Amino acid sequence: MTDSGTGPTAKAVGVMAIIFVSGVATGLLASRLVDFLAPQRGTQFRIEATVQDLAERLTLNPSQIEDIQAILDDLIMEEAELLGELQWNQMEAHERILRFLTPEQADRFRSLVQDTGETE
Numbered sequence: 001m002t003d004s005g006t007g008p009t010a011k012a013v014g015v016m017a018i019i020f021v022s023g024v025a026t027g028l029l030a031s032r033l034v035d036f037l038a039p040q041r042g043t044q045f046r047i048e049a050t051v052q053d054l055a056e057r058l059t060l061n062p063s064q065i066e067d068i069q070a071i072l073d074d075l076i077m078e079e080a081e082l083l084g085e086l087q088w089n090q091m092e093a094h095e096r097i098l099r100f101l102t103p104e105q106a107d108r109f110r111s112l113v114q115d116t117g118e119t120e
Contacts, residue, residue: 013100020093021112047072
């Protein structure tokens with residue numbers, strides 16, 4: 001006989017919450033590490049530096065430089081859209097998790113999420 005608070009559903013929800021929070025924490029840590037190691041420069045500067053580096057190393061002609069610049073600009077826009085979707089999905093997942101938690105657990109979950117630097 002199992003206690004209703006420790007049944008398979010409660011355990012599964014707990015495990016999913018732990019996995020989710022661990023994933024968020026890992027993603028945040030990786031993001032901060034990349035930010036720390038990368039030069040503190042704007043995205044446009046990095047794109048221009050990348051294009052310039054490729055132009056020199058590959059002896060690109062002006063047309064190729066323009067085409068590569070456009071590709072990298074598109075990539076930045078796509079990444080921004082994906083980041084927005086990811087943030088939306090995280091907020092939605094938080095709300096879904098909160099539905100299964102007691103008020104006390106919900107408070108602790110919000111603290112865990114806040115400690116990882118994520119917003120709801």
